[in-house]
Amino acid sequence: xxxxxxxxxxxxxxxxxxxxxxxxxxxxxxxxxxxxxxxxxxxxxxxxxxxxxxxxxxxxxxxxxxxxxxxxxxxxxxxxxxxxxxxxxxxxxxxxxxxxxxxxxxxxxxxxxxxxxxxxxxxxxxxxxxxxxxxxxxxxxxxxxxxxxxxxxxxxxxxxxxxxxxxxxxxxxxxxxxxxxxxxxxxxxxxxxxxxxxxxxxxxxxxxxxxxxxxxxxxxxxxxxxxxxxxxxxxxx
Numbered sequence: 426x427x428x429x430x431x432x433x434x435x436x437x438x439x440x441x442x443x444x445x446x447x448x449x450x451x452x453x454x455x456x457x458x459x460x461x462x463x464x465x466x467x468x469x470x471x472x473x474x475x476x477x478x479x480x481x482x483x484x485x486x487x488x489x490x491x492x493x494x495x496x497x498x499x500x501x502x503x504x505x506x507x508x509x510x511x512x513x514x515x516x517x518x519x520x521x522x523x524x525x526x527x528x529x530x531x532x533x534x535x536x537x538x539x540x541x542x543x544x545x546x547x548x549x550x551x552x553x554x555x556x557x558x559x560x561x562x563x564x565x566x567x568x569x570x571x572x573x574x575x576x577x578x579x580x581x582x583x584x585x586x587x588x589x590x591x592x593x594x595x596x597x598x599x600x601x602x603x604x605x606x607x608x609x610x611x612x613x614x615x616x617x618x619x620x621x622x623x624x625x626x627x628x629x630x631x632x633x634x635x636x637x638x639x640x641x642x643x644x645x646x647x648x649x650x651x652x653x654x655x656x657x658x659x660x661x662x
Contacts, residue, residue, distance in 0.1 A: 428443070428444045429441055429442065429443050429444075430442045430471075432471075432475070434461075434475055434478050434479065434482075436482060436486065437461055437478065437482050437485045437486060437489070438459070438460065438461075438489075439460045439461070440460065440461040440462075440463060440478055441460060441461070441462045441463065442463050442465060442471065442474050443462065443463065443464050443465065444465055444466070444467045444469075445464050445465070445466075445467070446467050448464045448465055448466050448467075449466060450466070451463060451464070451465050451466075451469070451473075451474065451477045452464040452465075453477070453478070453481055453485070455485055455488040455489060455492065457492060457496070457590075457660045457661050458492075458544075458548060458551075459489045459492050459493065459544075461478060461485050463477065463478060465477075492661060496547075496661060496662070497662060498542055498547065499512065499514060499533075499541070499547060499550045499551075500514060500541050500542070501514045501515075501516070501541075505554070505610075505662075506610075507531075507554065507557055507558050507561055507609045507610055508558075508561050508565060508609040508610070508616075509529060509561050509565075509609075510526070510529055510530060510531045510557055510561070511529060511530055511531070512531045512533070512550075512554065513530050513531065513532045513533070514532075514533045514535060514541065514550075515532060515533070515534050515535070516535055516536075516537050516541075517534045517535065517536060517537070518536070518537060519534065519536055520536060521536065522534065522535055522536065522539065522546060522549055524553050526553075526557060531553060531554065531557055533549075533550055533553065555588065555606070558606045558607065558609040558610065559586070559588065559606045561606075561609045562586045562604065562605075562606040562608060562609050563586050563606075565609070566584070566586055566604045566608065566609075566616075566620070567584045567586075569616070569617070569620060570584055570602065570604070570620050570623075570624070573617065573620050573621055573624060574624055577621070577624065577643045579624040579625075579627055579628070580600070580627065581596075581600045581601070581602050581624065581627050582599055582600045582601045582602075583601045583602070584601070584602045584603075584604065585601065585602070585603045585604070586603075586604050586605075586606055587603055587604070587605060587606065588605070588606050588607075589603070589605055589659070589660075590659060590660050591659060591660075592605060592659065593605050593607070593608060593611075593619045593654070593659060594608070594619045594620070594622065594623045595623065595626075596623045596624075596626035596627060596630075598630070600627045602623045602624075602627075604619070604620070604623070605659060607659055607660065607662070610662060611654075611657060614650065615650060615653060615654050615657070617644070618644055618647065618650040618651070618654065619654070621640065621643050621644040621647075622640060622644075622647075622651075624643075625639050625640045625643065
């Protein structure tokens with residue numbers, strides 16, 4: 426069980442406090458939106474949480490600056506696309522921000538009176554993009570994973586599509602494979618690389634020499650693809 430409260434703490438801005446019965450200590454992270462998120466024990470006081478955040482303010486601001494420079498600012502000249510959709514931003518006379526999805530287009534209608542660069546507008550766009558990628562991933566990734574497994578003689582149990590913060594994919598001890606919906610914004614060669622990487626883990630559970638040898642057999646140039654993948658951030662785009 427958990428309970429959330431959003432407060433404003435200067436100089437870091439919006440902070441989400443989450444009381445979690447599994448938390449024994451204060452744990453801090455900065456989300457891709459730049460907002461700080463604190464997991465705290467149920468009985469800890471809000472004042473103690475605020476002091477904790479203030480004590481970490483320099484680190485939080487540093488992370489916010491990294492995110493600010495790494496995030497795309499979506500505008501009319503932006504060429505962002507997912508696996509099956511192209512983002513299109515249109516300035517309109519209507520009174521509110523809306524979206525229209527179809528025929529390979531994610532159209533975001535932004536009233537002329539609004540600044541498209543504002544955090545609220547940018548967050549709305551990201552939310553829509555994530556939902557589109559979620560639907561694409563649920564349709565595409567399980568099918569593509571099965572194709573690659575059949576082509577290379579692998580077997581897995583179940584496949585799950587998730588929105589996680591740190592991994593493109595993972596393989597459990599019982600060969601269930603988890604895949605990140607953010608794969609849908611990677612080039613096809615990197616999508617396949619991640620899927621083959623996790624399939625290789627159904628036979629080799631760690632990153633031993635045997636694992637990399639197996640992966641190279643089924644995915645030539647795997648080391649180079651791994652280096653290329655590191656240029657992308659899982660949840661910062």
